[in-house]
Amino acid sequence: xxxxxxxxxxGGTNTDAVILDEKDDPIAKTKTPTTENISSGILDAVDEVIxxxxxxxxxxxxxxxxxxxxxxxxxxxxxxxxxxxxxLGAPATESIRPLLEWPDDLAAAIGNNTAILDGGHxxxxxxxxxxxxxxxxxxxxxxxxxxxxxxASVFSPVRDDHEQRVLKIIREEVGPDVPVSLSSEIxxxxxxxxxxxxxxxxxxxxxxxxxxxxxxxxMDERDIDAQLFFGQNDGTLMAVxxxxxxxxxxxxxxxxxSVRGAAYLSGIxxxxxxxxGGTxxxxxxxxxxxxxxxxVAVEIGxxxxxxxxxxxxxxxxxxxxxxxxxxxxxxxxxxxxxxYRLTDEALCFGGSKLTATDLEAAAGTxxxxxxxxxxxxxxxxxxxxxIRTKIxxxxxxxxxxxxxxxxxxxxxxxxxxxxxLEGATQVYKPDHYExxxxxxxxxxxxxxxxxxxxxxxxxxxxxxxxxxxxxxxxNAIEAGSxxxxxxxxxxxxxxxxxxxxxxxxxxxxxxxxxxx
Amino acid sequence: MKIGPAALEDIALGATVLGxxxxxxxxxxxxxxxxxxxxxxxxxxxxPSELDDDAFVLVSAQMGAPTVAVEKLPGGPEPISSxxxxxxxxxxxxxxxxxxxxxxxxxxxxxxxxxxxxIPLVDxxxxxxxxxxxxxxxxxxxxxxxxxxxxxxxxxxxxxxDTNDNEQLEWLARGVxxxxxxxxxxxxxxxxxxxVKETAIPGTxxxxxxxxxxxxxxxxxxxxxxxxxxxxxxxxxxxxxxxxKIVDVKRRTEGGFVVGSVMVDGLxxxxxxxxxxxxxxxxxxxxxxxxxxxxxxDLITILDRETGDPIRTEALRYxxxxxxxxxxxxxxxxxxAALGVWGPKTFGIDTQFVPLEQ
Numbered sequence: 001x002x003x004x005x006x007x008x009x010x011g012g013t014n015t016d017a018v019i020l021d022e023k024d025d026p027i028a029k030t031k032t033p034t035t036e037n038i039s040s041g042i043l044d045a046v047d048e049v050i051x052x053x054x055x056x057x058x059x060x061x062x063x064x065x066x067x068x069x070x071x072x073x074x075x076x077x078x079x080x081x082x083x084x085x086x087x088l089g090a091p092a093t094e095s096i097r098p099l100l101e102w103p104d105d106l107a108a109a110i111g112n113n114t115a116i117l118d119g120g121h122x123x124x125x126x127x128x129x130x131x132x133x134x135x136x137x138x139x140x141x142x143x144x145x146x147x148x149x150x151x152a153s154v155f156s157p158v159r160d161d162h163e164q165r166v167l168k169i170i171r172e173e174v175g176p177d178v179p180v181s182l183s184s185e186i187x188x189x190x191x192x193x194x195x196x197x198x199x200x201x202x203x204x205x206x207x208x209x210x211x212x213x214x215x216x217x218x219m220d221e222r223d224i225d226a227q228l229f230f231g232q233n234d235g236t237l238m239a240v241x242x243x244x245x246x247x248x249x250x251x252x253x254x255x256x257x258s259v260r261g262a263a264y265l266s267g268i269x270x271x272x273x274x275x276x277g278g279t280x281x282x283x284x285x286x287x288x289x290x291x292x293x294x295x296v297a298v299e300i301g302x303x304x305x306x307x308x309x310x311x312x313x314x315x316x317x318x319x320x321x322x323x324x325x326x327x328x329x330x331x332x333x334x335x336x337x338x339x340y341r342l343t344d345e346a347l348c349f350g351g352s353k354l355t356a357t358d359l360e361a362a363a364g365t366x367x368x369x370x371x372x373x374x375x376x377x378x379x380x381x382x383x384x385x386x387i388r389t390k391i392x393x394x395x396x397x398x399x400x401x402x403x404x405x406x407x408x409x410x411x412x413x414x415x416x417x418x419x420x421l422e423g424a425t426q427v428y429k430p431d432h433y434e435x436x437x438x439x440x441x442x443x444x445x446x447x448x449x450x451x452x453x454x455x456x457x458x459x460x461x462x463x464x465x466x467x468x469x470x471x472x473x474x475n476a477i478e479a480g481s482x483x484x485x486x487x488x489x490x491x492x493x494x495x496x497x498x499x500x501x502x503x504x505x506x507x508x509x510x511x512x513x514x515x516x
Numbered sequence: 517m518k519i520g521p522a523a524l525e526d527i528a529l530g531a532t533v534l535g536x537x538x539x540x541x542x543x544x545x546x547x548x549x550x551x552x553x554x555x556x557x558x559x560x561x562x563x564p565s566e567l568d569d570d571a572f573v574l575v576s577a578q579m580g581a582p583t584v585a586v587e588k589l590p591g592g593p594e595p596i597s598s599x600x601x602x603x604x605x606x607x608x609x610x611x612x613x614x615x616x617x618x619x620x621x622x623x624x625x626x627x628x629x630x631x632x633x634x635i636p637l638v639d640x641x642x643x644x645x646x647x648x649x650x651x652x653x654x655x656x657x658x659x660x661x662x663x664x665x666x667x668x669x670x671x672x673x674x675x676x677x678d679t680n681d682n683e684q685l686e687w688l689a690r691g692v693x694x695x696x697x698x699x700x701x702x703x704x705x706x707x708x709x710x711x712v713k714e715t716a717i718p719g720t721x722x723x724x725x726x727x728x729x730x731x732x733x734x735x736x737x738x739x740x741x742x743x744x745x746x747x748x749x750x751x752x753x754x755x756x757x758x759x760x761k762i763v764d765v766k767r768r769t770e771g772g773f774v775v776g777s778v779m780v781d782g783l784x785x786x787x788x789x790x791x792x793x794x795x796x797x798x799x800x801x802x803x804x805x806x807x808x809x810x811x812x813x814d815l816i817t818i819l820d821r822e823t824g825d826p827i828r829t830e831a832l833r834y835x836x837x838x839x840x841x842x843x844x845x846x847x848x849x850x851x852x853a854a855l856g857v858w859g860p861k862t863f864g865i866d867t868q869f870v871p872l873e874q
Contacts, residue, residue: 092670093589095548095628122697123584129671154588190586192547397822397837402761402781505583 004059006049006226007442008042008215009066009257009435010034013278013340014412016438017045019053019060024264024443028053029435031412033340038069039214046222057224062514066231066441069211070204071251074106074301079210080203081179082111084143086136087195088119088162089154092128098195103302110203113146115139119162120154123503124455128154131162133169140166140173148202152183152195158453160184179205179245186248186307188451189505193297193306200300201248208247212240227514229480233309235260235291235440236447236511239480248307251300254437255282256310259291261440262408265430271406272395272424275436276413278320279337283313283394286408290489290511313394319413320346321356323383331382333390347373356416359383366415384418392422399423410436447489447511448475456502464506465491472510481512518558519637521550523725524624529826530728531623533742533817533841534720537829538798539620539646540582545628548590552628559627560636562612564718567709572608573638574599575655575705576629577616579667579689584698585621591670595629595701601666601674602703614638614712616653616705618720619646619798640716642705644849645815647858648773648797650686655705657854658715665689665704669696677704717848723749731824738824739841752844752873757802757809758791759783759821762836767829773797778818778832780840791840793818794865795829801865802840811860813850814872815843844872 003022008015011034019028028049035041042065050057073079085098098114099107117135120128143149149170153162163182170180181202187194215228230243235256243250258275262268269289275282285292291310298309316335320342324332333356338345345351348361348369360366362375363384399405407424409417410433419427432439450471454464469488476486492507519527528546535542553559567573576595578585603609613630616622618641630637642653650662662685668674675692679685685704693700707715723746730745731738739756746754760780767776775796782789791809793802793816801811810816818827821837848854850871856862859869 089588091591091593091672093591095590095592096544096551100547100551120588122588123581124698126697128588128697189583191589192544192586402763 003061004055005442006046006060006063006224007438007440008045008064009254009437009441010038010041011068011254011277011437012072015041015045016435017049018432018435018438018442019049019055020439020442026432026435026439029432029438031434038211039218042215042218043221046218050222057222060224060226062229063219063224063226064229064231064237064441064444065215066253066257066437067211067250068254069250070207070247071300073204073207074200074251077106077109079207080109081147081206082145083113083199083202084140084146084149085114085195085199086139086149086151086166087114087116088131088152088166089191090116090118090129092120093154093191096192098199101192101303102196106301106303110199111146113143121156121159121162123155123158123453125159131165133165136166136169137173140170144174148179148181148205150181150183150195150199150202152191152198154191155189156182156184157189157451186246188306188507189453190297190306193304196303197248197305197307200303200305201246204247205244208244208250212244216240231257231441231444234293234447234509235310235444237441237444237480237514238446242479252309253441255284255312256291257437257440257444258282258410259284259286259310259440260289260444261436261438262286262410262430263289264443265410265432265436265439266408266428268406268408268428271408272398274391274395274407274409274417276409276411276416277318278339278342278412279316279318281315281317281391281413283315283391283398284310285398288489311398313397315390315394317356317387317390317416319355319357319416323354323356323359323379325379331379331386333383333386347375356383356387356413360415387416388418388421391417395421396423409433445511445513446476446479446481447509448472448477448479449507449509450475451505451507453503453505456504461504464504468506468508469510472508476510476512480514482515483512486510486512517561519561519627520553520558524549524553524627526725526728526732527721528624528728529731530724530726531619532826532828533727533731534623534724534815535619535646535826535828536799536815536817537795537827538648539617539622540578540585541828542621542624544586544589545578545621545624549624549627549631552631556631556634559630561639561721562636564638564640564712564716567612567638567712569708569710571611571709572606573612573614573707573709573712574602574610574703575614575616575642575707576626576701576703577622578625578699579650579702580693580699582621588697588699590701592632594668594670595703596632597672597674598666598668598701598703599629599633601668601676602664602706605664605676606706610635612636612638614716615641615721617641617643617646618724619643623721623724637721638712638716639721640712640718641720642716644717644720644845645813646798650689650702650704651682652858653682653705654717654848654854655707655715656682657851657857660705660707660711660715662704664706665702667692667696667700667702669700717846719749723751731826734824738819739839742841746843750846754841754843755872756839757816757842758804758840759786760791760838762832762838765832774829780838783837793840796863797829799829800863801860801867802842808867808870810842810872811865811867811869812863813845813854813858815841815845817841817843842872
């Protein structure tokens with residue numbers, strides 16, 4: 001009976017859990033309210049699915065957790081580390097100091113400890129400036145009060161040796177336990193965005209440890225001795241140790257897990273995913289089974305960053321959205337929402353707020369709550385039309401061609417989405433749609449990636465591509481995927497303007513299955 | 517007029533529209549200028565007409581690869597070193613700094629030079645948009661020598677250039693820039709106040725600012741907001757050339773430039789028609805089916821149809837819903853002499869220049 005998987009998704013409103021059998025079919029599922037103390041919410045959900053499925057904890061081989069913990073810490077400026085930020089690039093780069101663009105309160109929350117030191121490289125790997133070991137050592141000593149370090153060196157995606165030397169010095173000066181984030185491991189070319197992402201990563205390591213420990217404790221408490229993973233932004237998994245080091249890679253795991261879960265449950269590899277929650281609807285694109293990534297810098301907590309994030313449109317419409325009648329007779333839905341208070345405040349639950357869920361209850365498309373709310377028929381149709389138009393437009397924006405595409409609807413608020421969306425070949429609401437995110441994290445693969453500039457002066461394009469591919473595959477195997485299942489899942493090639501020797505930037509991602 | 521951080525935000529956004537898809541990311545230039553203004557104070561902006569005839573004006577710009585510019589940020593003193601090297605050559609301190617182009621990174625970046633030098637910035641430029649090379653300047657078109665010019669890097673290296681013509685200036689400065697790590701800082705086209713008045717395109721920083729503010733605050737149609745905001749400028753009336761969805765993007769590297777085209781399938785009133793926009797770093801020409809509707813030097817900028825934000829060439833992506841904006845350039849950019857430097861044929865587009873408003 002080995003080989004069962006437990007997937008848990010901790011969202012802002014609900015904690016979902018599923019158990020998949022050895023064929024990865026869902027055999028138990030639950031949705032429980034997220035609790036202040038995450039660990040107890042996880043336990044409630046886990047107990048429920050174990051109970052439902054009848055599997056013994058010894059049958060669980062893998063346990064996967066998706067969480068928005070890190071995202072919330074940034075938006076709420078809560079639990080963030082004080083970070084020592086070291087940039088190597090002087091005498092270049094000094095005209096834009098680190099944190100210049102950050103909101104003051106977020107910069108203050110991570111402590112405003114910054115330095116720009118000698119070092120870094122040119123685009124072709126030549127040294128920009130000599131590395132000054134004494135200068136770095138003095139700087140690290142002056143930052144001895146910080147909780148974590150973030151290091152960003154100019155063109156470290158091309159050559160990371162100066163960042164590695166700083167790491168060594170930090171280890172010598174402050175020991176092995178202080179978290180150190182290196183920008184070459186976090187982001188791509190564009191030093192400000194990469195440095196921002198690296199600083200956020202360093203700021204999040206304590207919060208990540210808290211979430212990981214809650215997860216580990218919950219598993220220990222139930223004697224679950226399975227291998228533990230975290231879901232990450234690209235819809236693949238990372239080991240707990242890796243999540244502790246790179247918490248920034250979990251900030252968008254929620255929507256990515258939904259996309260992957262929707263793909264798995266529907267058996268569709270390419271299409272548009274509509275994930276309807278209590279307050280918002282996330283619309284993403286599914287490309288060959290994976291979430292399509294955003295091609296522009298993504299802002300997190302009002303700060304520009306440049307690491308891998310899914311391409312999403314978020315609409316302020318969900319099951320708890322409040323329906324409002326304007327003076328001019330028009331009707332709007334959201335963005336205000338009763339959220340997790342739906343079962344107290346919605347009309348169908350005896351409350352006083354007309355919510356999106358009440359529209360469906362009134363229309364008789366769903367049997368929910370205690371009473372059938374008495375809502376004027378015109379209001380119901382106007383509000384449903386409003387929701388339809390918003391979703392159709394967003395679906396259209398996510399499409400890559402005029403041809404209709406499959407649309408897969410998941411999430412607790414799926415009833416809001418009509419079955420005949422314009423631009424859709426068909427609207428699918430697969431079984432277990434309400435826990436698609438927990439399914440998504442449970443079935444996820446393990447990935448590895450490379451993003452580097454190659455000069456085609458001294459090697460052919462094919463050689464550069466082969467090098468990138470084998471590095472990506474190596475990274476995927478290192479992250480835990482079974483060697484024979486690793487495949488290249490994404491290749492991106494960008495010619496670099498103005499540079500001699502036909503320089504090209506190659507990004508390759510590989511992913512593979514966990515051993516069953 | 518004094519320019520501070522808030523005005524810079526608007527100028528940077530407007531410069532993305534005027535960059536017509538290229539010109540480098542104005543965001544980096546904006547941050548460099550913002551820190552310089554924080555440290556040295558606001559920048560006084562002068563109209564060309566306010567310059568004394570014998571004023572000494574220098575043009576300052578960053579030169580090189582946009583990809584390098586977002587990684588190896590300027591240190592601070594290097595653009596000043598090139599200004600000072602040209603000043604030394606003339607034995608005279610500059611009275612004002614003028615931008616080379618009003619599109620892309622070089623629209624905002626010179627504010628940092630003016631702030632650190634403590635001298636005014638002239639509300640004008642020599643491209644009226646973004647162009648790829650140093651000879652693409654009204655200054656060049658109307659007979660100003662680009663040299664003596666200086667190119668400098670973050671290590672304090674400065675190279676003085678004295679060339680036979682402005683094409684040679686571009687050729688040699690480009691080579692030096694690559695040796696300097698792919699990005700360098702150039703000071704060129706030393707001019708008198710009279711020469712500025714005769715050859716520069718006036719009011720382009722104000723134009724960028726107005727367009728930026730219009731895009732930022734547009735309630736409804738961005739094109740209509742831009743039209744309203746630029747009513748008083750010397751540019752023609754901005755208009756919507758096409759609305760549709762990107763169905764294909766082709767890009768390749770050729771001679772150090774990103775060259776390609778984007779195909780847009782029409783929506784709504786443009787249903788059943790297809791627009792192709794050709795680019796070489798910047799957007800060069802737009803044709804519907806086989807008819808050219810806009811070409812260089814007129815401005816062709818692709819906007820996100822939903823948000824109204826300008827989209828830079830590298831961010832164009834299959835599936836994007838876009839509106840193509842056209843802005844007719846002023847007469848000074850459309851004379852026979854000017855078209856000889858930057859008309860469609862100089863970029864390999866086989867058509868005569870057709871003014872966008874026709």
